[in-house]
Amino acid sequence: xxxxxxxxxxxxxxxxxxxxxxxxxxxxxxxxxxxxxxxxxxxxxxxxxxxxxxxxxxxxxxxxxxxxxxxxxxxxxxxxxxxxxxxxxxxxxxxxxxxxxxxxxxxxxxxxxxxxxxxxxxxxxxxxxxxxxxxxxxxxxxxxxxxxxxxxxxxxxxxxxxxxxxxxxxxxxxxxxxxxxxxxxxxxxxxxxxxxxxxxxxxxxxxxxxxxxxxxxxxxxxxxxxxxxxxxxxxxxxxxxxxxxxxxxxxxxxxxxxxxxxxxxxxxxxxxxxxxxxxxxxxxxxxxxxxxxxxxxxxxxxxxxxxxxxxxxxxxxxxxxxxxxxxxxxxxxxxxxxxxxxxxxxxxxxxxxxxxxxxxxxxxxxxxxxxxxxxxxxxxxxxxxxxxxxxxxxxxxxxxxxxxxxxxxxxxxxxxxxxxxxxxxxxxxxxxxxxxxxxxxxxxxxxxxxxxxxxxxxxxxxxxxxxxxxxxxxxxxxxxxxxxxxxxxxxxxxxxxxxxxxxxxxxxxxxxxxxxxxxxxxxxxxxx
Numbered sequence: 294x295x296x297x298x299x300x301x302x303x304x305x306x307x308x309x310x311x312x313x314x315x316x317x318x319x320x321x322x323x324x325x326x327x328x329x330x331x332x333x334x335x336x337x338x339x340x341x342x343x344x345x346x347x348x349x350x351x352x353x354x355x356x357x358x359x360x361x362x363x364x365x366x367x368x369x370x371x372x373x374x375x376x377x378x379x380x381x382x383x384x385x386x387x388x389x390x391x392x393x394x395x396x397x398x399x400x401x402x403x404x405x406x407x408x409x410x411x412x413x414x415x416x417x418x419x420x421x422x423x424x425x426x427x428x429x430x431x432x433x434x435x436x437x438x439x440x441x442x443x444x445x446x447x448x449x450x451x452x453x454x455x456x457x458x459x460x461x462x463x464x465x466x467x468x469x470x471x472x473x474x475x476x477x478x479x480x481x482x483x484x485x486x487x488x489x490x491x492x493x494x495x496x497x498x499x500x501x502x503x504x505x506x507x508x509x510x511x512x513x514x515x516x517x518x519x520x521x522x523x524x525x526x527x528x529x530x531x532x533x534x535x536x537x538x539x540x541x542x543x544x545x546x547x548x549x550x551x552x553x554x555x556x557x558x559x560x561x562x563x564x565x566x567x568x569x570x571x572x573x574x575x576x577x578x579x580x581x582x583x584x585x586x587x588x589x590x591x592x593x594x595x596x597x598x599x600x601x602x603x604x605x606x607x608x609x610x611x612x613x614x615x616x617x618x619x620x621x622x623x624x625x626x627x628x629x630x631x632x633x634x635x636x637x638x639x640x641x642x643x644x645x646x647x648x649x650x651x652x653x654x655x656x657x658x659x660x661x662x663x664x665x666x667x668x669x670x671x672x673x674x675x676x677x678x679x680x681x682x683x684x685x686x687x688x689x690x691x692x693x694x695x696x697x698x699x700x701x702x703x704x705x706x707x708x709x710x711x712x713x714x715x716x717x718x719x720x721x722x723x724x725x726x727x728x729x730x731x732x733x734x735x736x737x738x739x740x741x742x743x744x745x746x747x748x749x750x751x752x753x754x755x756x757x758x759x760x761x762x763x764x765x766x767x768x769x770x771x772x773x774x775x776x777x778x779x780x781x782x783x784x785x786x787x788x789x790x791x792x793x794x795x796x797x798x799x800x801x802x803x804x805x806x807x808x809x810x811x812x813x814x815x816x817x818x819x820x821x
Contacts, residue, residue, distance in 0.1 A: 294363050297803065298329060298330075298806075299329075299330070299331060299806050300327045300328070300329060301327060301328055301329075301330060301331055301333075301334065302325050302326070302327050303326050303328050303332055303333075303334035303335070303361075304324075304325070304326040304334055304336075304337075305324065305325045305326070305335075305337070305361050306323065306324045306336075306337040306338075306339070306354070307336070307338075307365035307366070308321055308323065308338075308339065309321065309322050309323065309324055309339065309352070310322075310339075310342055310345050310350070331806060331808075333360055333361075334358070334359070334360070335357070335358050336357050336358075336359070336361055336367045337354040337356050338354065338355045339353070339355075340353050340355045341353035362547075364547060366547075368696065369695035369698070369699045370699065371547060371548045371699060372807055373699055373808055374548070374568040374569075374570075374698065374699050374702040374703075375568055375706060375761075375764070375809075376563065376567035376568050376761065377567065377568060377570065377706070377709060378716075378730045378731075379571070379705065379709070379715050380568075380569065381567070381722060381726055381730075382486065382490060382526075382721075382722055382726065383490060383525055383526045383527060383566070383717060383718060384523060384525055384526075384562035384563075384567060385484070385486060385490060385524045385526065385562070386487075386520050386523060387484075387487070387499075387517075387518035387519045387520045387521065387523070387524055388437070388480055388482070388484050388487075388517055388518060388519060388520060389480065389481055389482040389484070389520045390435065390437075390481060391473060391480065391481025391482065392460075392461050392465065392481065394456065394457055394460035394461040394464070395435050395436045395437070395457075395480065396420060396433050396435055396436075397434050397436065397456075398432065399432050399434060401434075401456075402417050402434035405417055405436070405450060406449075406452065407434070410449060410450065412449075413450070414515060415515075416436065416437055416441070416450070417434055417435075417436060417450075417453070418435060418515055418517050419433070419434055419515070419517065420434055420435035420516070420517045421499070421512065421517070421518055421519060422519035422521050423501035423502055423503065423504065423519065423521035423522055424501075425519075426499060426500075426501050426510065426522060426608070427501050427506070427508065427607060427608040427609050428607045429607060435517050436453050436456075436457065437480065438450075438478050438479055439480060439483060443478055446478050457477065458478075461477050462478075465481075468481075487524060487526070489725075490524075490526030490721065491514065491524070494514045494527075494528050495513070495514045495528060496511045496512060496514050496528045497512055497514060497526055497527065497528060498510070498511060498512070498525035498527055498528075498533055499511075499512040499518055499522045499524055499525070500522070500523050500525075500536075500560050501521065501523075501560075502520075502521045502523050502559060502560055503521070503552045503553055503557050503559045503560075504557055504558070504609075505557050505613075505678055506608070506609065506613075506616075506677040506678045507542045507545055507546060507560065507677050507678070508537075508612060508677060509525075509536045509537050510593060510597075511528075511593050514528075523560045523562050523566075525562075525566065527717065527718055529586075530586040530587075530590045531577060531582055531585050531586050531589065532571075532717065533589040533592075533593065534585040534586065534589035534592075534656070534657065535571055535572065535585070535657055535660070537589065537650070537653055538653050538654050538657035539654045539657075539670055539676050539691075539694075540654075540661065540663075540694055540698070541657075542676065543675075543691050543694055543695070544565065544694070544695065544698055545558070545569075547695055548564045548565055548568070549564055549565045558678075558679060568702055569698070569702075570698060570701040570702045570704075570705050571717065572657070572660035572661050574715050576659075576661065576662065577660050581656060581659060585653065585660070588649060588653050588656065589653070592646075592650070595645065595646065595649065596608065596611060596646070599611065599640070599641050599642060599646075602640070603640045603641070605636075605640075606637065606640060606641050611641045611643065611646060612677055613634075613637075614630070614637040614638050614643050615646055615647055615650075615676075616674060616678055616680065618630070618638065618647060619647065619672060619673060619674045619675075619676070620674045620680075622672065623672070623674055623682065623684065625682030625683075625684075626682065647672070651671050651672055654667070654670065654671055654676070655671060658670075661697075663694070663697065666693060666694065669684075669690035670690050670691070673687045674687075706768060707819065709730070709731060710765070710768050710769040710771075710772035711769075711772055712730075712731045712732045712733035714730055714731075729757075729762070731765075755787065756793055760800075763796070763800050764803070764804060764809075766787070767783060767801065767804065768804070768809065770783050770786050771810060771818060771819050772819060777813055777816035777817060777818040778816060778818070779816050779817070780794045780801060780817075781794045783797050783817075784797050805817070
């Protein structure tokens with residue numbers, strides 16, 4: 294659906310029983326019809342089904358027309374929500390050691406020098422994967438000798454060196470990648486961008502990549518996150534509060550992927566974090582910012598304290614029980630809590646956990662100026678998990694959230710193209726990105742050039758090599774134009790010895806197909 298020539302789903306039933314006789318397979322299916330090009334479609338939702346084990350089953354559908362998304366739902370076109378500069382370089386996938394030899398238990402870690410050799414904690418450190426974060430930690434450590442030469446490892450950590458020499462090197466010698474063969478004592482992927490982003494942070498935000506519940510937590514800065522953890526390189530409780538809110542979680546579930554036996558949501562940061570428009574900084578100042586920060590700190594500490602106090606509690610059991618409690622409160626479930634759930638409810642102080650999330654949701658909606666959606670959302674099921682137990686008013690409010698977020702994302706795209714970027718972590722992002730991101734003075738110069746300035750050649754922009762950056766660059770030019778522009782007009786704004794009109798025509802065609810720009814003959818302009 295996001296291809297060069299896109300497909301559109303024109304008819305779909307996302308969840309249909311296999312109409313079967315008694316001896317046929319008990320499965321459910323999805324059905325789709327797609328055509329080439331941009332078209333709206335009809336979505337069928339089952340509202341009644343009877344007699345599925347007979348030869349005369351009854352199926353009743355509710356039909357709705359509109360844009361059908363890849364998730365087989367109708368509503369906001371999330372493909373129009375593009376990555377924003379303000380979020381750039383903050384979200385990362387965790388480490389990829391590529392080798393069992395790098396993981397050790399605590400006893401082995403201490404035998405290799407942890408706590409005895411000066412500076413050892415930088416190279417022999419706790420390792421956290423997705424299950425550790427949401428379930429019970431295994432107490433695993435990792436040998437992370439990034440930045441050390443093989444001789445430095447031999448001189449400073451001889452026991453660890455021998456361990457890797459005998460267990461990592463023979464495996465890496467067979468690796469097809471030159472970097473891994475030649476750096477057998479280091480992780481298979483250096484992850485330098487994430488290391489740079491985490492450098493100097495005493496803590497950062499993490500979430501399990503694939504999980505039933507979308508939960509964000511602070512992770513100590515000395516801990517090494519696994520590739521199954523998505524890392525947000527920020528120590529801000531304000532950011533943690535917004536990420537933990539229904540607004541972000543619903544966006545992430547709607548725009549992310551699905552995986553595993555439980556068909557659990559996947560947090561793909563390029564789709565779930567990078568394009569997510571956070572509340573305007575002006576709405577996050579003063580008492581509201583302080584309130585959100587306090588709530589986030591309380592939430593993070595509260596959950597960890599409850600889990601530490603009771604060995605049978607985990608993040609997953611806490612949120613499973615919270616979801617059950619909310620279903621009961623909303624009248625969506627009839628079965629009372631089981632004895633095991635009641636134990637979790639009491640030991641985990643689930644009512645308090647729910648209250649904290651409700652307060653965060655109210656404050657975040659206030660920060661966006663969307664308090665009108667609160668009555669339909671606060672305290673309802675599905676705050677951290679896709680839930681079938683939702684009232685129509687809640688579903689309508691969640692769809693409205695997506696529509697507003699897409700509109701806000703597009704407004705931010707236009708602002709950022711003019712060089713107006715509200716960085717989430719400016720002290721880190723600005724030094725790294727100032728030469729890549731649009732600048733206010735640069736935008737003004739482009740506008741002057743488009744008006745016919747003779748200095749355009751001297752002030753032309755560099756043409757990016759990355760396809761996404763090329764889209765941003767073209768959008769930046771269009772955002773400052775006062776009249777529609779043809780591909781050759783845009784091409785002149787970029788320096789270089791070769792004509793890029795053909796490539797710019799391709800970029801513009803993609804942008805037109807996704808609704809980012811409009812065309813009038815060969816001229817293009819941003820939709821207002």
